[in-house]
Each structure stands twice: as structure tokens, then as C-alpha cells.
Amino acid sequence: GLLYEGLAKTEVEAIALAESGKIEFSPCQDHAAVGPMAGIVTPRMPVWIIENETFGNQAYATLNEGLGKVLRYGAYSQEVLDRLRWMEQELAPILQKAIEKHGPVDMRSLIVQALQMGDEGHNRNRAGTSLVIRELAPYLVMLDESKEALARVLTFMHQNDHFFLNLTMPSAKSVLMPxxxxxxxxxxxxxxxxxxxxxxxxxxxxxxxxxxxxxxxxxxxxxxxxxxxxxxxxxxxxxxxxxxxxxxxxxxxxxxxxxxxxxxxxxxxxxxxxxxxxxxxxxxxxxxxxxxxxxxxxxxxxxxxxxxxxxxxxxxxxxxxxxxxxxxxxxxxxxxxxxxxxxxxxxxxxxx
Amino acid sequence: GLLYEGLAKTEVEAIALAESGKIEFSPCQDHAAVGPMAGIVTPRMPVWIIENETFGNQAYATLNEGLGKVLRYGAYSQEVLDRLRWMEQELAPILQKAIEKHGPVDMRSLIVQALQMGDEGHNRNRAGTSLVIRELAPYLVMLDESKEALARVLTFMHQNDHFFLNLTMPSAKSVLMPxxxxxxxxxxxxxxxxxxxxxxxxxxxxxxxxxxxxxxxxxxxxxxxxxxxxxxxxxxxxxxxxxxxxxxxxxxxxxxxxxxxxxxxxxxxxxxxxxxxxxxxxxxxxxxxxxxxxxxxxxxxxxxxxxxxxxxxxxxxxxxxxxxxxxxxxxxxxxxxxxxxxxxxxxxxxxx
Incomplete structure (x- = not known):
């Protein structure tokens, strides 16, 4: 997190800074947010915003990085940091524009369908991820973005069946908060x-x-x-x-x-x-x-x-x-x- | 079929021509092809080509039109004919180019996954359709096609959960033929x-x-x-x-x-x-x-x-x-x- 934010240049610096008392740590769930595994959310990270329309409250989660060597599982190599930077600078802005064109995505409807397609919304999210892709793809192609950027976004979602997890989690949180x-x-x-x-x-x-x-x-x-x-x-x-x-x-x-x-x-x-x-x-x-x-x-x-x-x-x-x-x-x-x-x-x- | 091919201008003409004996009718399955419902395949219609790599044989099916008022269920209004024409002139060429970029799609793998996602491959194909969309979307966006055309293709697939049926059918046929x-x-x-x-x-x-x-x-x-x-x-x-x-x-x-x-x-x-x-x-x-x-x-x-x-x-x-x-x-x-x-x-x- 500190490396990604540019607050530390090396692992040693990051550990020293984290231990210095100058960094305030706080649990996601005390801020209407949820994070899988290590659950690291830093100021630069883009988040999903899930609104409970019945009660008007919102919940938040970062975008899912994929499996294997990823920050939430404790990895922080250059590859991990590069991916996070790409998610911040290309993935999230493009998804945001697609969702603006599409209008709010009905998470309840997607979870209803995913449960009929062999997902349970925590460790199996292949159906939910597929449903998000097919829902957004027609809007993604309408954006004024390069083909290559759109292909990277669609490939990233396609290659990560846990993409939907970071949508089910804040949906769950938004339901519980009221x-x-x-x-x-x-x-x-x-x-x-x-x-x-x-x-x-x-x-x-x-x-x-x-x-x-x-x-x-x-x-x-x-x-x-x-x-x-x-x-x-x-x-x-x-x-x-x-x-x-x-x-x-x-x-x-x-x-x-x-x-x-x-x-x-x-x-x-x-x-x-x-x-x-x-x-x-x-x-x-x-x-x-x-x-x-x-x-x-x-x-x-x-x-x-x-x-x-x-x-x-x-x-x-x-x-x-x-x-x-x-x-x-x-x-x-x-x-x-x-x-x-x-x-x-x-x-x-x-x-x- | 005759209206779509331009061989008849009206329903009356089409019936007269069909009854005249000048048109040869033959079952799909005698030609390594399969067609759902009325199963109409005419010369202009694009087809999926499914190859059984083990035995080297091929099977064919047209592209699925969707549910409701469609040719295979016996409808042939202008709306139906317009859709078929669009499928021939825009949908199929674009899908063909995407598949050329992607390489052959492994139908066995998709059916394996779909069966774990609540499909059975005949009257429930929501998962399979989703899997095809996410598989092809990254290649579709790389084509030199207008945004609008790509959006029409992705929307058409998204709105038709039976899209995958016309892929499972020739896959099944290709397996049985040997x-x-x-x-x-x-x-x-x-x-x-x-x-x-x-x-x-x-x-x-x-x-x-x-x-x-x-x-x-x-x-x-x-x-x-x-x-x-x-x-x-x-x-x-x-x-x-x-x-x-x-x-x-x-x-x-x-x-x-x-x-x-x-x-x-x-x-x-x-x-x-x-x-x-x-x-x-x-x-x-x-x-x-x-x-x-x-x-x-x-x-x-x-x-x-x-x-x-x-x-x-x-x-x-x-x-x-x-x-x-x-x-x-x-x-x-x-x-x-x-x-x-x-x-x-x-x-x-x-x-x-």
C-alpha cells in the first residue's frame, strides 16, 4: 500500500514508515467498506460504489486484482504494483465511463441470476463475472477509447473469475448496514x-x-x-x-x-x-x-x-x-x- | 426462406413457389447440419462450422435469431426478414473476423463450463452464451469496425440467451457423426x-x-x-x-x-x-x-x-x-x- 502510494521506495522504508506510528490504520468495515483478504484500501485506489436504494446508504470496495500474486494476498512485487497502477489509471476510468453510459448496474438482479448459474458469490464468481462482462461490453465498445485499452479491460475481466467478488461484497455490506x-x-x-x-x-x-x-x-x-x-x-x-x-x-x-x-x-x-x-x-x-x-x-x-x-x-x-x-x-x-x-x-x- | 432469399416477393408467391415442385427440400441432418425448430437453412445464410478434431468431420448450424417472432418458430414478417439480413451482412462477418483473430473456439471446454453453470445446452444456454461473449469480446473490440456495429453485435448476443444453442447443436452432431x-x-x-x-x-x-x-x-x-x-x-x-x-x-x-x-x-x-x-x-x-x-x-x-x-x-x-x-x-x-x-x-x- 505504501509502495503503491509512493510513500515509500523500498520494502524496508515501507516497514519503517508503517511501524513509525505516522500512518493511521483503520478497518474497512468501520468506513462502510469491505476488502477481501488483506483488504488494503489506500487513498488513490478506485472503488465500486454500491447504493442500497431502499435505505439510501452506500458501501464500497476496491476492484478485484485477480488471483495468485496480488496485494490482497500479501504480494507486493513490481508486477503487483504495476497492475494496481494500471487498474487506477486505465481500468477504473474506462469502467466508470461505461457505467455512466449504461446507468447503474442492478446488483440484485445479477446476484439472483448468478445463484442460478452455479455461483455462490464468495469463492465462485464465474457466472457473475460473465454477467457483468456481457452487461457492460456493448457500452464499453461505444467509448472513445483505443481498441487496445478496451481489449485490456475486457481481457482483464475475462481472465479473473473473482472480478465479481468485489461487487458481491459491498452489495452484502450495503444490505446489512441498515x-x-x-x-x-x-x-x-x-x-x-x-x-x-x-x-x-x-x-x-x-x-x-x-x-x-x-x-x-x-x-x-x-x-x-x-x-x-x-x-x-x-x-x-x-x-x-x-x-x-x-x-x-x-x-x-x-x-x-x-x-x-x-x-x-x-x-x-x-x-x-x-x-x-x-x-x-x-x-x-x-x-x-x-x-x-x-x-x-x-x-x-x-x-x-x-x-x-x-x-x-x-x-x-x-x-x-x-x-x-x-x-x-x-x-x-x-x-x-x-x-x-x-x-x-x-x-x-x-x-x- | 424464399422471401429472405428474394425468390418470392409475397407470402402468396412463396407458397406457390414452394408447392410448384421447383424447390428441392432436404433435411438438415442429411447434410451434416442441424437446425432448431423449423430448421430453415437457405443458401445465403451464414453458418457456424464445428470441427470434430479427433475424426476430422464437420457439422453446421445457422446463427440463432433469438426467441419470440423468429423464422425457426414460423414467423416471417418484415422484422424477421430484416433481422436475418442483418445477421448475414453484419453479425456473421464481424463474428468471423473476431474468431479469425481468436483462433478456433474450444466448444468442448465451453460446454464443460456451461454444465457447471446451470446450463444443459438445449433450452438453457445463459451460461454458454455468456462464456462466448466474454471469450470473443476482447477480440471484437480489436476489429476495424464501427463502434455502433460492435455494440449491435454485443447487444444481440447479450439479449439472446439461446445464442449458444446453435453452437451446442452442431457440436453434438459433430460428435455423433463418426x-x-x-x-x-x-x-x-x-x-x-x-x-x-x-x-x-x-x-x-x-x-x-x-x-x-x-x-x-x-x-x-x-x-x-x-x-x-x-x-x-x-x-x-x-x-x-x-x-x-x-x-x-x-x-x-x-x-x-x-x-x-x-x-x-x-x-x-x-x-x-x-x-x-x-x-x-x-x-x-x-x-x-x-x-x-x-x-x-x-x-x-x-x-x-x-x-x-x-x-x-x-x-x-x-x-x-x-x-x-x-x-x-x-x-x-x-x-x-x-x-x-x-x-x-x-x-x-x-x-x-
Whole structure:
């Protein structure tokens, strides 16, 4: 981040500056933003703006860089910085112009369709990415941009099936934010991890994090890597599960098990279990194979504790050493004490 | 067709010419071609060329016109003819140039992916269409064509989720053709319908059609139409089922039931039943929800008769009157006597 911003010239300088106390760090989710994995957002980075039209709030996320050696997985080589610079100077301005011609993109409609096309919106986003490309392509070609620039933009999206993730995440966040601060509500409004801790927020105690140790992901590794290389669970992408998609909608995306491990039967079971700890079934997001049942939505921290069922989370795995990047993907268990502590705090706050 | 070719100026002229005996009609499938519904292919129409690289044979299909009022569903108003002319003069040449830049498109890879994205390749092709768009878009923008023309091409594909059907059909045909003429083989190599008759061919009796009366489709109708409006079962698109996708892969596409009727459970059951009448499971085309089992492939006419299970077919429904177009989609049963007659003829031919 500091290298990309030009605030440091070398890794050593960047570390010294970061440790100097002169840089203020703050969690994305305290700023209506969400960032996958390391979740780095710096001032120059362009962001998606997702507006919840019903409640008027907005949520934000940077553009997805792709898989492998990327900043959010802890890589920061020249190749990574060059890509970020290109995203800032060419990709984002061109997409912005295309969206201005197109008008706002209806994320709800795209997520509805993607769930009928084998995506779950967290670690499988091939359909959503495809839908964004076909939606924007007719407008991209109408821009006064060079062919080469348009081809780079379309190729970048085509080669990155996670492109849509950075759209589902702020969509999920924008849906959850209006529930923050509802008196007495035990609904979980935020979940996130920073690689050290896992934290949750509940609607009845706006802005208060309940944290526990981040877990180790149980999953499939890229060739040459194994669980010894894995950093603990990290990133805001669990906001998708919090809103009722991602791991909660795995039944819609059985092919995901080739990426995160397990069997299609597991994917069905995970979604079915999540109905046990949620209050509602989504009216729009449907799972065809479950006879178009709505996705399990609105996690109730009381139910998590009563039933002893933790929210299911699928996630990418970063290398524990900086500079290497993504090493796999899998499933992770959140620490149970977050939910216990949140419920206890709710009881204390509302029984005075 | 005659109006589009300029061989007739009015409907009356076209009918007179068609009835005059001066026009030779011939089934697509006798020319390595496949056409959905009415299946009209005239000399001016551009076609997809699908090459089976293993066996060196080619199969052909026109480009898909979209749904509703289109020639293949029996409509031939000026709007329909104008669209066909545009497809010939702008769409096809531009796509051809893009594919020349791209190189041959790997249909097997696209169908593999589409089956993991909720398509079955006959009446649900949203994923396949999306994949073709994202594959070609980076090459389309590099062409020396006007922005407006490129936008029309991309918009046309985007607005027609059946665009991919006219690619899966000749792909299916190209796979089946090399099996034609294998001595003694009871595998079904072709199925088709012309709105009056349903016909099949078997590998051991190359080129010989066994026919029975075309059935009435049981399905869902567009608003304002019902089963009284339906033409009997029509078109070559059943070539998809014959090759092991389409209705045979409905378990991969549970959302299709909103288009053809039934429940997701039916979709699973249809695919499972088809394993009873097929000889193999496809090595490439997998169905995630069935634990990545290969699609049921190579229908054995002996098994159809022994088990009393007819091939499952999903299909569009044309209005029985010319000029109106598509009125719905559903499932149809083929006439059992085709299979009985083919088996009998095989027995006679190979027991002399």
C-alpha cells in the first residue's frame, strides 16, 4: 500500500514508515467498506460504489486484482504494483465511463441470476463475472477509447473469475448496514477477520466488535503449498456469508468444491444447516436445487449459541509470509467465543 | 426462406413457389447440419462450422435469431426478414473476423463450463452464451469496425440467451457423426423432428430414418397461449439429447424448470433415468450435483426397448399457425415405434 502510494521506495522504508506510528490504520468495515483478504484500501485506489436504494446508504470496495500474486494476498512485487497502477489509471476510468453510459448496474438482479448459474458469490464468481462482462461490453465498445485499452479491460475481466467478488461484497455490506443499531436485535450485521482476530457485530450493539482468534483454513492448496504455509483466516469477504450468500448459498454452487474442497453433498448440507441459525429466507436470492428456496438470511446470534451451529465460511488462503500471495482455498470455522460474548453483551445491555 | 432469399416477393408467391415442385427440400441432418425448430437453412445464410478434431468431420448450424417472432418458430414478417439480413451482412462477418483473430473456439471446454453453470445446452444456454461473449469480446473490440456495429453485435448476443444453442447443436452432431456406420452398433446417432414426424437413426444402419408421429409438447406457455396453439414437436435440437446433453443433463440445470415446467427434483430424476438407456458416462461433461458424474452418453436402442424408458427431450413450442412464432417450452415424448422399428431392422440386417 505504501509502495503503491509512493510513500515509500523500498520494502524496508515501507516497514519503517508503517511501524513509525505516522500512518493511521483503520478497518474497512468501520468506513462502510469491505476488502477481501488483506483488504488494503489506500487513498488513490478506485472503488465500486454500491447504493442500497431502499435505505439510501452506500458501501464500497476496491476492484478485484485477480488471483495468485496480488496485494490482497500479501504480494507486493513490481508486477503487483504495476497492475494496481494500471487498474487506477486505465481500468477504473474506462469502467466508470461505461457505467455512466449504461446507468447503474442492478446488483440484485445479477446476484439472483448468478445463484442460478452455479455461483455462490464468495469463492465462485464465474457466472457473475460473465454477467457483468456481457452487461457492460456493448457500452464499453461505444467509448472513445483505443481498441487496445478496451481489449485490456475486457481481457482483464475475462481472465479473473473473482472480478465479481468485489461487487458481491459491498452489495452484502450495503444490505446489512441498515440493520445496524436496531434496538435489542440479535442479528449479526458484520463479520470480518484481520489475519489475527475474527470479529462480529450485532444489530443491537452498533459499532462494537466481539473478537476471537482467527482460525486456520481447512482446504485445498495450490501445487507446491500446504497447510504449513497458510496464514490464519483473513479478510472481509465473510460479509457475503453474513448477508446470506457465499458459504450460506453453497448449495447453489456445487462445482465450488473443486476449489474449496469437500463434496457437492457437503455444499447442500452447509446451506441446509444455515437455515437453523437464520431468521429468514431471501425473497430474491433463490437456490434452484433446493426447489428455489430463498438463501438463509439474517444470522441470529441466539440461534448460533442455542443450536451450537457456527456460520459456515468458505475463503481463500494467503501465504503466511509476505510477498508470496494466494496458496489455496477452503472452509474455516469462526471462534465460538465471539458469538457467546456478543449474546452476553446484548443480554447485559438490554436487561438493565 | 424464399422471401429472405428474394425468390418470392409475397407470402402468396412463396407458397406457390414452394408447392410448384421447383424447390428441392432436404433435411438438415442429411447434410451434416442441424437446425432448431423449423430448421430453415437457405443458401445465403451464414453458418457456424464445428470441427470434430479427433475424426476430422464437420457439422453446421445457422446463427440463432433469438426467441419470440423468429423464422425457426414460423414467423416471417418484415422484422424477421430484416433481422436475418442483418445477421448475414453484419453479425456473421464481424463474428468471423473476431474468431479469425481468436483462433478456433474450444466448444468442448465451453460446454464443460456451461454444465457447471446451470446450463444443459438445449433450452438453457445463459451460461454458454455468456462464456462466448466474454471469450470473443476482447477480440471484437480489436476489429476495424464501427463502434455502433460492435455494440449491435454485443447487444444481440447479450439479449439472446439461446445464442449458444446453435453452437451446442452442431457440436453434438459433430460428435455423433463418426459413429455412423459402425457395423452392428445399436447406438442412436441421430434424432430429429419435422413437425409431422419424429425420426431416429442408429449407427449400424447409416442414413436410414425410422419415423413415427411427432408428439405434442407438455410444457409452459407464454402469456396468451395454450396447448391448443401448439404445433407438434419440431426441429433438430434433440441432437443435444442424442449426444448426452440437453434433457439428458437437466440435473445440471435445475433452474430450467421455470422455462420448461416441472420441478428441480424432476430434472435430477430425468438425468438419473437416462443412465439406464445409455452405454457410457461422458469423460468431459460432468454434472456437479451428481458428484461430477459424466452425462449419460450414447443411447442404446436395445436398452430403450428393454427398459421401456424413452429418451427425455426438452424443447421449445412453435405456434401451429405460420407467422406467430414461439408460444412456450416443455417436455415431449418421442414415439416408441421408432425405437422398436430400428431394433427390428438391426436384428434383420445383422442376423442374415
Amino acid at each position: 440493520a445496524e443499531g436496531i434496538p435489542g436485535s440479535t442479528v449479526i450485521t458484520a463479520q470480518g477477520r484481520n489475519g489475527t482476530e475474527f470479529g462480529i457485530q450485532v444489530a443491537g450493539l452498533k459499532g462494537r466488535w466481539f473478537t476471537g482468534p482467527a482460525g486456520i483454513v481447512n482446504g485445498l492448496y495450490l501445487p507446491g503449498f500446504g497447510s504449513d504455509d497458510a496464514a490464519p483466516d483473513i479478510g472481509d469477504s465473510v460479509i457475503t456469508e453474513t448477508s446470506g450468500i457465499g458459504g450460506f448459498a453453497m448449495a447453489a454452487a456445487p462445482a465450488i468444491v473443486k476449489f474449496v474442497g469437500g463434496t457437492p453433498e457437503d455444499a447442500l448440507r452447509f446451506t441446509r444447516e444455515m437455515y437453523e441459525i437464520t431468521l429468514a429466507e431471501n425473497r430474491e436470492y433463490k437456490i434452484p436445487i433446493l426447489d428455489f428456496r430463498g438463501t438463509p438470511t439474517a444470522i441470529d446470534v441466539r440461534k448460533v449459541i442455542d443450536k451450537g451451529i457456527l456460520p459456515v465460511i468458505n475463503t481463500g488462503i494467503a501465504h503466511k509470509k509476505p510477498g508470496i500471495g494466494m496458496v489455496g482455498a477452503g472452509l474455516v470455522k469462526p471462534p465460538v467465543n465471539c458469538y457467546q460474548d456478543a449474546l452476553k453483551a446484548l443480554a447485559e445491555a438490554y436487561t438493565k | 459413429a455412423e456406420g459402425i457395423p452392428g452398433s445399436t447406438v442412436i446417432t441421430a434424432q430429429g423432428r419435422n413437425g409431422t414426424e419424429f425420426g431416429i437413426q442408429v449407427a449400424g444402419l447409416k442414413g436410414r430414418w425410422f419415423t413415427g408421429p411427432a408428439g405434442i409438447v407438455n410444457g409452459l406457455y407464454l402469456p396468451g397461449f395454450g396447448s391448443d396453439d401448439a404445433a407438434p414437436d419440431i426441429g433438430d435440437s434433440v441432437i443435444t439429447e442424442t449426444s448426452g446433453i440437453g434433457g439428458f443433463a437437466m440435473a445440471a440445470a435445475p433452474a430450467i424448470v421455470k422455462f420448461v415446467g416441472g420441478t428441480p427434483e424432476d430434472a435430477l430424476r430425468f438425468t438419473r433415468e437416462m443412465y439406464e438407456i445409455t452405454l457410457a458416462e461422458n469423460r468431459e461433461y460432468k454434472i456437479p450435483i451428481l458428484d461430477f458424474r459424466g452425462t449419460p452418453t450414447a443411447i442404446d436402442v436395445r436398452k430403450v426397448i428393454d427398459k421401456g424408458i424413452l429418451p427425455v427431450i426438452n424443447t421449445g413450442i412453435a405456434h401451429k399457425k405460420p407467422g406467430i412464432g414461439m408460444v412456450g417450452a416443455g417436455l415431449v415424448k418421442p414415439p416408441v415405434n421408432c425405437y422398436q422399428d430400428a431394433l427390428k431392422a438391426l436384428a434383420e440386417a445383422y442376423t442374415k
